[in-house]
Amino acid sequence: MGTARRLLDADTGEIVPYAPYAFSGRHTQVDKARVEAITESRAFTPSQKFLVLWWIGVSPEGMEPLKATGADIGQRVGMSTDAVGKINRKLVKHRILIVRGRIGNYKFYRISPYIAFHGTGIEQREAIKTCNPPDIPGFDESTPARWEAK
Secondary structure, three states, rough: OHHHHHHHHOOOEEEEHHHOOOOOOOOOOHHHHHHHHHHHOOOOOOHHHHHHHHHHHEHHHHOOOOOOOHHHHHHHHOHEEEHHHHHHHHHHHOOOOEEEEEEOOEEEEEOOOOEEEEEOHHHHHHHHOEEEEEEEEOOOOOOOOOOOOO
């Protein structure tokens, strides 16, 4: 049995108190600049932006797809199956959603790891190697999110 590892302050050598997250559920790393660009873009409708947010919240850990049909998703978010399909296709066209599996003609999706990822930083670096960056109209990768603290 190993001893418990403690984090020490680099300057004082004192033990840094550990505090667990006070939030429920899973946590996801999100690229704030890309989400800001999506939500401010005139190229996406409010329903499309809403579904991006939903995909950020429901995409499984790692690169696993969400195994749900358009009808399942529509029921969960209050949209028709056709509306969900149309929005998902547009988000795939912009590489905001990526296809990660299929059964017959039905495709399974997840949010791009460039936008949000549930896993370690190393896992996220490996995940982005498997797909191209999203095409977000007006997004400039060299420009940080507008509302970041300076």
